[in-house]
Amino acid sequence: MDQALRKFWWMGSTEKDRYLALTNWNTLCTPLEDGDLNFKRFEDMNLALVSKLGWKLAKGEESLWTRVFCAKYWENGTNLFWNPKSPKSLSFGARSILASRDLIRKESCFLIANGRATNMWHAPWIPWLDWDQFRAAFNPMIVPTSTFVSSLLNGDREMLLMGNSLLGWLINQSSRVENADKDPIWGKIWKLKISERMKLFLWKLGRDILPFGERLQRIFGNEVVCAICDEQEDSAVHLFCHCPLAKSLWLASPWGVRSEELNFSSPLQFTKWLLEPIPLMQQGNIEVEEFRKFGISLCFILWTARNQAYHDHVQPSFFTTFNRIKSLVAELNSGDFVVFVDAACKDLRSVAGIIVTKSVAEFVEAFSVQLQAFSPLEAEALALLHAVQRFAKDSGLEGCRSVCVGVGWSGSYPVGLSLLDSPV
Template sequence: MVSEFTTLNGIVLTPAVPKPLSHWQPPPPGCFKWLRGCPENRSPNDGVLVKRKKETLMASMWHQPKLVNDGRVRLKRWNPKKVQGNFLAWCSWDSICQPIEAGGLGFRESKNFNKALLAKLTWWIAAGRDSLCVNALRSKYKVQANWLGGEPCKNASPLWRAIEKLRDVVKKGACFVVGDGSSIDMWKDPWVPWLEGFIPTPKDSTLPITDLPVSNLIDPATRKWKINVLKELVDSNSLEAIEKIIIPLQPLQDKLIWTLDPCGIYTVKSAINCCLTPRTSYSPADSLWKQLWKLKMHERLKVFLWRMGSNALPTKQRVFQRTGYSDPMCPLCGVEEESYSHLFLHCQMIKPIWFGLNWGLHSDNIPAANHQELLNFVVNPPLCPGVSVQQKTLKAQTSIQLALTLESIWNLRNQVVHNNAQVNHLVIVKNLEERIIEHFNILNPATCCNTLLEVLPRWSAPPPNSVKFNVDAATSKNGFTIAAIARDDTGFVIHCWSKSFPTTDPLIAETAALLWALEIARDNCFSHILIEGDAKICIEALAEPEKVPWRIQTLVSNIKCVALDFNVCSFYWVPRDVNALAHSFAKFASSQDFCFSCNSTNLPPSVHEVWIRDLLALSS
């Protein structure tokens, strides 16, 4: 209990009295004296640079009402330097907050940002984070195992009520990874990541639900599911989803993970994108925005193209349409209204710029009648038909040249409107060509051409008395087909194996292929092995435990467990060309209706051709 005479940094601390959120008041300014200069100075305790600003810290510690959040957005968005006044915005705040795939900029709404930051505290409470603050809160409010689905606490502080209020947000992504299953209740805790709500559906809904640990569903001898027991308890959809859960070979502790992040770690970004931002149905045209932000050009050019594609450039025609006054005629020629197509393509003062460049383009022939078609013309420029080794580079160069030309025209228009500048086409074209060459040098197309002259990577033989496995996975009718090929130090194919694997996730299939290769090597008494695969995420997960995707955490744990049975066991990532033999064999086996295996004497023709190619490269 805090006495009324207790002070902190000159501020009198009074006993906390719970109040409804409608009485919310911002904390006193004196509470943040110690934050003065935080973005520039270092913390006096550990010297870590404090990067979060005061507003972010406040949003992560207090539930802020909608009125406060909207007021902050209104102040900063519309007129940050004045309390009142008029301001014309060409894009609404809601449209800017849309994801970039939908034509927005992906800005975070203040309300959702506040919720996502507070939900992080909710996640820490649910996951049992080992920290002084979390332990104190869990102890004070007596947090139990099923806290996420429990009733809210009465007579709690405003912070705790805000934390409990966001449990619904956390429940959208919180799920247990089965270790030994002893701490997971089958009917109350989320533990099946492929089901909605992460909880299985009982086969008979009329029966009473009793406490049942998931450990009772696992056979301790074989470390597999008790299928007969599950068939009596859950429906067919739940049974199919549970069978996809891989049980670790050695019992581990059950772990709560955040399924909306690849690594299972709660992040504010994932919470906003998946839980708090309304999901809209994107049309096929929305992929144009995704392509825009992937262009290899300066970010300023991308923002200019986004403004043009969003109809946010303040042309005179747009100003006249929005305000009802001003002259809508083109400031360059004064003949037609200043629309997008006229300004950038059909104006008589602009045509010499297009024709004066090295390609001598007649802008009247460009099929673009509005801002969206202009953007599509830049992002997907029309190229000559035919296959070319430099098609990708040529497309990137053309997009850069078109974007720079459009930006140069817009800058010329602004100089004429605001500075009464004179149009000098020779100077404009000369400066534009220099900028284009500068951007081309940054793109460095010479590197793309020189790579064709380099020696392509090829398969290499393992050390003497060692066996190298190449693994891969290919899609099939019932999920995936995983394949493994063993070769000795001469490149001779010892054997090829394949089998179907019931999953729709390629990452799980590729990781399962690595584990299966280890099991094959152990069954064949190989003591020195090397395993190669072209799935980089899987190989990196074995070397960096903190970056293991949650979907393959159990598989990675099993791989490390089985790898201890060998004298030498190494894993390597190789490009697809080096792993071509395993890739071709997996592709062939996926077309078969049975588990296919063979040796060097009966390889399929397509696989045999790749093997001979590897042998020739090995001997050269």
């Protein structure tokens, strides 16, 4: 499953066996705020799910399934979750549950009350020791003996009347330090009011995993020059700042940026400048949000033009590229609702999925609806009608014929869809 997910992420399909991965998959599985995509490994998801069951055994929960589990696998029905020796007759599910012991042991600790049910040698009850330090603190010759923390306490003390010890999760101090050192740029990228495709492009730029010639040269050793100017190396900083086309586009912007004077040591540094143009902000007369939209749109369109020049040998012109940038910026500033639909049909029944966004940046709602349709085309048209009727008052639409044209409507309506001609 992980392999199929990796292939789909890098190639968009699972048919090819070879593909170019410009970053490690385990890196992509780290959280968004750490600069990655928070993909979930199936092994981790499985462990998390069985750990919920292991946690109930670890804290001694008295439920029907825990009593049955203990009675089946341990002598006299005693809960021996913390015992390192597992019964030989464990089923696959039982082995999976007990496999969560190491995770729970490292990330939890008992708050000692009477200590009568807390295993001294195998349960975590000393919060300032990690598990390796905990094991090293005891003589391995006496560990096999069954001893509880209550044997260390004075039985006459009132505190022993408080009840059983409680198991809770530990808050790791090192994780707090790591959180304080995280680069805030990644959180800013995912909160931008731009399309998800542009956010992903900006993330790839910051992570330096766009397939520029400079990046590929580190892998294959082949030197590649810029496909647009055919003068300097094919790199992110060159394409977006120092290429003649980029310099003309930046100079024609409302801020008249002279990009040839910009020097960045890495794509990440350039990405930070796109989001926080501090030198320009110090000069005044700059709307940061408008600058971000223009700068990101410029890079996005320029990257598309570079790919067309590299693969199709189509050289971009200044006016065409600049008009595309202005159109994209206008689209980002638009307040119109955009409706995406898809439908599947079987036996005169269909289900449609509908996503509504405001312009291309702001998510509004996603929902599904059951329809009666004879074909996928009819189902998608009915889904469009359903969505437009739902949001007509907010968007100010008078009818949905234009929406149908926007998704490639052929001009002839299926039977029963003449109502699309009428105002919504």
